[in-house]
Amino acid sequence: MKIIFLGAPGAGKGTQAEIVSERLGIPTISTGTIIREAIKTGTEMGMKARKYAESGALVPDDVVIGIIKERLVKPDCQNGFILDGFPRTVPQAEALDAMGIAPDVVLSIEVSDDKIVERMSGRRVCECGASYHTLYNPSKDGAHCDKCGKELTIRRDDAPEVVKSRLETYHTMTEPLKDYYAAKGTLKCVEGQERVEDTTALTLKSLGI
Helix, strand or coil, rough: CEEEEEECCCCCCHHHHHHHHHHHHHCCEEEEHHHHHHHHHHHHHHHHHHHHCCCCCCCCCHHHHHHHHHCCCCCHCCCCCEEEECCCCHCCCCCCCHCCCCCCEEEEEEEEEEEEEEEHHHHEEEECCCEECCCCCCCCCEEEECCCCCEECCCHHHHHHHHHHHHHHHHHHHHHHHHHHHHCEEEEEEEEEECHHHHHHHHHHCCCC
């Protein structure tokens, strides 16, 4: 199967993509990860991406698409793949079509903005790598790590005003993909649940696996 996962930041699409990847034995291709890999291994497109990454600029569509193309011809993608974080815009989706890559299913994980702000602004992290949540998975005292005792912090990306800004970007740039793929008959939507396993059950049912 060729699957694209859509969803706002914090909707949980990355988690579901990994679960489906394991279930089907196909790779999850995360745009950020493969751009970093292409830069590291020094592919032609990776070298182009490096110039933008080093100057702090966004890597342009044609370079991202080139890197995706390089990745999708690898042997582990022959039986299918999952795209997580690509396409982000309708022009990127059109470029995928032009490459002859048509997804079997585009799965959108639906979670309300209020719920996402609550989820992400409640995250607390420790420099040892442990992660907590003020509501769903608090540390014993709510301020320090249970594993190493160090003070927990909020990632800058998780501050409510940053989350709201990222959601606005998603609604403007990425959400139109739902109409694009609905018109092609490949869009399926799943309501994100409180518990990961409940969302997983709905995701697997929607994919028929």
